[in-house]
Amino acid sequence: MRYWLMKTEPETFGVEHLGAAPRRTSAWDGVRNFQARNMLRDEMQRGDEAFLYHSSCDVPGIAAIMRIAKSGYPDATAFERKHHHYDADSDPANPRWFMVDVQLQRRLKRVITLEELRAHAARELKGMVLLRPGNRLSITPVEAAHWKFILTLE
DNA sequence: GCCAACGTTGGC
C-alpha cells in the first residue's frame, strides 16, 4: 500500500465535497498534467491512502485522509465539449487523461499547515516532494515514514 | 532538438 498527497482548492473541491454520506466516493477528475496523470493511471491502487491538501487558500495544509476507492480509469470530462476540462486532443479510443475515485476516511482534528510541514523539512520530512522548491505537482507520493510523522503532528 | 513565449500554479 502506498501513500499520496492530493492538492485541491477548497473552494472548488474541498473536504466538504467529499463528505457527508458515508462510503460515498468521488471521482478525482480534471488533472491535466502528464506527471500527475502517470501516477493516476499507473501507480495509484485501490486501498492506498492520500492526504487531502488544501491549496490557494488562507491556510494551505492537510485537511483530511482519503482512501483510493478505485484505481485509474479514463477521465470522461476530457471528452465533454462543454466541460471546463475538455481536451480536444484526448481521443476516447486512446484516452489521454485519467482519474481515480476517492473516499473520505476522516477529517483531521485540525489542519496541519504547510508552515508546520516546512518547519520539519530539514529533518523528519526531508525529501518530501510537496516541500521541494518550485514543486507544483497536484499529486505527489508520500513516504510511509513521512506519513506517520505527519500524523503525529495532528 | 532547441528555446523563446506563453500559460498555470500557488505561496505570499
Next chain:
DNA sequence: GCCAACGTTGGC
C-alpha cells in the same frame, strides 16, 4: 496582485 518556477507550445 505579485512573481518565481515550472510545463507546454510551436517556430525554426
